[in-house]
Amino acid sequence: MSSRTPQGPIPDVAVLRSRVERARTEAAGTGLLIAPGSDLRYLLGLGGGSFERLTTLVIPADGVPVLVVPKMEAPGFADVPLDELGIDVVTWVDGDDPYALAADRLSGADRVAVSDFTPALHVLALRSALPKAEQVLAGPIVRELRMRKDAAEIDALRRAGAAIDRVHARVREWLRPGRTEAEVGADIEAAIVEEGHAAADFVIVGSGPNGASPHHSLSDRVIESGDVVVVDIGGPIPEGYNSDSTRTYAVGTPRDADVMATYAVLEAAQQAAVDAVRPGVSAESIDAAARSVIEAAGLGEYFIHRTGHGIGLDVHEEPYIVAGNELTLEPGMAFSVEPGIYRPGRWGARIEDIVVVTADGVEPLNRRPHGLTVL
Template sequence: MTERLDRARILAGQHGIDALLVTPGADLRYLTGYAAKPLERLTCLVVTQLGCHLVVPALERAAAEASGVEVPIVTFGETDDPYAVVADLVGRADVVAVDDQMWASRVFALQEAFPETGFVLGGQLVSDLRTVKEDSEVEALREAGAAIDRVHARMGEWLRPGRTEREVGADIAAAILAEGHEQVDFVIVGSGPNGASPHHEVSDRVINAGEPVVVDIGGTTAKGYCSDSTRNYVVGGEPDPGYLAMLTVLQQAQQAQREHARPGVTAESVDAVGRRIIADAGYGELFIHRTGHGIGQETHEEPYIVEGNTLELEPGMAFSIEPGIYVEGQWGARIEDIVVCTEDGIEVLNNQPRDLVRL
């Protein structure tokens, strides 16, 4: 972790930032290994050109030490002003960067503690570090991908006609934990017309025979890395021919995107390859979201695979490839894999069948 902090300090200096302040969240865990809880008492990593300190409430010292943080820990008592502690550690500063997810109340309190200082967002600075994964991070993503694949492989245990989406979703959530995740991040079970809502989650709707079901699931492992994979199912019957024709186009688009993705191509070009196939088949207006998002200690992070993102892919970048087609009032479909850019292509971390799974 000290290497990551050193890189953060160097980047901050290059951007004219005197101090980087990071509160609980993925950035703090990435930089220190400490998965601190976002409580009303301030926890804040202070990164300056002179060094790094972790400011925590006195009652949180033991938890911080147990996480294995490798920076000096500075505590404050119940009646102390934690923002004054941060100000003392920072000293005089012209520019202070704060993490993008910092609570507004924290930002205002820091501005009062630094009345002559300019504040900027520091999220992009840390994102620049997090976007290209280290070997250990790729291995953690492999493990997360294999764990969520095991859940998809068990779908026949729960998904059947007559059950509600909510009942199926509860079983899936339990399996996400049983198969190697520390927490469940989301469970989407979109049956029939509910499949046309990309972020539907679950409802009390009863799943009927022969209708397609979109299952998009993910969680976070004990190492702090996320999974995210979508597959399409049908239970107890054969779906409408119109749906099958649509799904065939979607499979072609997703395969073309996987084959195109490699170092040196832009993020937006991966999106364009699949979007063109879908549009040429007459479904262009029904592909209503970007092709993908980066993934790591957060389910959604850089790089985003979307039109307008001219970022060139590099080895170590991890992201989803998940085109979708959604017909309101009828059905939807999405195929999602997490992939990691290698030296000459990609490694696909989700390997359950991409065809329609009949149960």
């Protein structure tokens, strides 16, 4: 995919202009260098990724922002309202020094913030072009904007949640004994697109002992009667906002005698965490709400990851729902609530919903039943 390829509809000009100006304000005197990726998509409505030729949005502390872009890539920005946004465009061709062009707009800057996932080849070259400026990450600046979703973003996340719910509703079509995880995963991947996503970003089908590995993907393991199967799936809708939902299935009666009792603990833990979400509480308190239920049942050692992660233009973004994160939750913050219990070498289970903090509580964006679905 080209670094200049727009994906889906571009947000309203007024929205984008506000985001660019808020980023400048949040930077508080620090120049910003934003490479293609989710941060640039948030600011300009533009998708894609970085390649060997530099493309970057330069937002100086004072002065006109500029998009530095290879001339060969410039036609791809035709749908982006750069003039209306008050953003200059500076093109370059092979043989030019694009880093000097970017540095020219930041001359005299004492500090520049570079977007977190800018390739090292660009980071180091920009450092050489701005030798007197302290270089820091832009993530802490941009995340202050992106953590708090506006109404349009929340609506996009609702639609993504509904789309992935429709896929989970169809899992029984494909999950049965004699099929491999990879075969089931291929059907799910196709359904993710059929149900309204632009693409499938990830498909986890963890059957039997593979379910005890939280980030297992797919394998040639043949699914057997009695297996517990973790299905964790998601992807972006055309606007770029992501779904992410996990449900756990059993292929017939579970073979392990401890499955039903353990799963009941997991279900109670996930519900306790969702019920704890509201403005004014800390991110770590949501993690504690889930973890305390699992620990009280003597299963704490089998819950081996954080309770959740933020979601939006990235599947994983701020805020992270984890012990030690004292961030106060505010309306518009969206994140997963996904405790899991993993029995090494035997089976695992996870329940995951995306939720949004509302003015007085929480709105879950996934509506599929939480109970163990026996097929």
